[in-house]
Amino acid sequence: MDLGQLKIIQIAQALSKNPEVILLDESTAYLDNAEISALMRVIKTLKSKGLAIGYISHHLDELQMVADSLTILKDGRKVIYKEVHEITIKEIEELMVGRKNTFEVKTKKNKENQDIIFKAENLKLFKSLDNVSFELKKGEIVGVAGLKGAGGEDLLEIIIGEKQLDSGRMLLEGKEYRPISPYYAYKSGISYLPASRQTEGLIVEFSIKENIIMTNYPQKIMFIDNDAANKITNNFIDFFNIKTNTINELCTYLSGGNMQKVAISKSLSPNPKVLLLNNPTRGIDVGARYEIYLNIKKLVEDGDLAVILVSEDLLELLNLSHRILVFKKGRVTKELDCKLRPTENEIISHMT
């Protein structure tokens, strides 16, 4: 089962005990749009039956749909308690981050005439990818939209070498690229940020440092170069503004947003040519999300990093991508150029 189905079962399990109070913590993080609206309906029904519901979410529109009142917490302190109709999403965001005007989409620089770094030709994988072809240029972010199981995640797993193609071929910098394992992919300059930071992205019982250097241990003839390791870690802590007292802090003690920043740092530490992102800001707060967006943009625009971004968050795709490939049942149904300012509805219409 995928993570979304597991989440739904968890929610059903909680409801099966006929509770009087139910607390939902980021319950929609792995759900797709249809599942989220189903959950919203369930919550409204339960509310009318007199249940008390506590609902934690980073998706502010959900709060407006179901909540009566809300409390904003920041750094462990209560910022405000208000009735939902008395406050706008914009105000909530500002209170959460602690400053104004955080969420303004900057126009993207489009670098012209860049070389093609990665090319996929007629990729086929049984029951999940059907004749997928696309090109990725240096300094470009290609977004992948689609419902769960539409093929985006499989595409990333094929490129990183976790799954093997049935047919088709991939080219990296013009040369045939056929990864037999993630080890091979990393050696070729491709990094991966998996969907679940807790179980795939990080070893949470390990320190920030041990996680960040795992993808590329700095070494002097087989021995760990500790000075270099500290330097690399400190650079990423500064770059992403990771909140911690020490680089040796265990990741399990970090908040979701900081944990995700460590996971992204980890995928960046080998200095990849191509970065594969699988839902890079799932379930994290607005502030951390904004910092991650800015820094990914910086790496793409100032450096030559190329990114394939798979996301269920359409706003995220629109904010970051130069082009968006829309997947439906393993096929690319549409390629959208973001210079033409496509809308969320336009993406959705090709997804379903």
Next chain:
Amino acid sequence: MSNNRSKRDIRNIKLKKLVPVLSLFILCIGFGIVQPRFFTFSNLMIVLQQTVVLLSAAFGMTFVIVGGSIDLSVGSILAISALATALFSSSMGIFSFIMGLLAGILCGAINGIIFAKGKVPSFIATMGTMTTLRGVVLLFTKGAPISINNDSFLDLFSGRIFGIPNSAFILLIVGLFSYFLYSKTVFGREVQAIGGGEKVARLSGLNIEIIKTQMFILLGALCGIAGVLQAARVMAATAQLGIGFELDVIASVVLGGTPLTGGFGSIQGTILGAFIISVLSNGMNMLGVDAYFQQIIKGIVMIFAVFITIDRKKIGLIK
């Protein structure tokens, strides 16, 4: 947030680290009070000599357990290495240890390849090789011991300098090697990462199959050294050598604070664990505790050690 770490967590971690030190201390004091002969130089040297063989293999086992696997075939590897050493001792003299070492490396490589390439769980794979390798030893010895008569070999590997067994110096080298390999090298980090979360390690680009094979080869080599030292100590290779050895070796690692669930551990801890095991045997022998009863105690100690070290969040993964 970084200050979320509760004081209780920190206290628990410190407590876990103290358990092996305290246990060894209490055991020594206890045996010393009941049997004053325990603290004589000659008895302590006997303890040291007993620990040498155990500890050499336990160093290797630390890597395998930290890497999230297990090896039950260490006793059989020890026997095969002792056999290889004994067979070549008259022709090669002191250099017959190379044959013992090679035999260990070969057995480790077989384990590693079956486990890492063949994807057979290490518990099953090494249970199989435990029996198979023991069969090979029985076939060669036909049940009769193969004695070692080469004096220069025996002098080097079971002699003493100023009353201290030579094997202790060999162990010192092995120990330093293991310590640096575990805590200072890329290989040590990779082993910890695989044990900490294999999927994470794989998706981070670690070459899982190679690293796993390497860690079994390392254990094989260290069991090879243990086999050479054991053969020198008993001056022969017998078919019974190392039967039940795996329990002592695994217990040493676990008593030293390395959880069977992998990801963490230390070479220093394993040293303490191995001494706990040999002090326990030595002390019980001196007190004249019945051999069968000793078995009961050792089993209970092992279960207790696993009970306090294991990470219950990972319990579904135990192989």
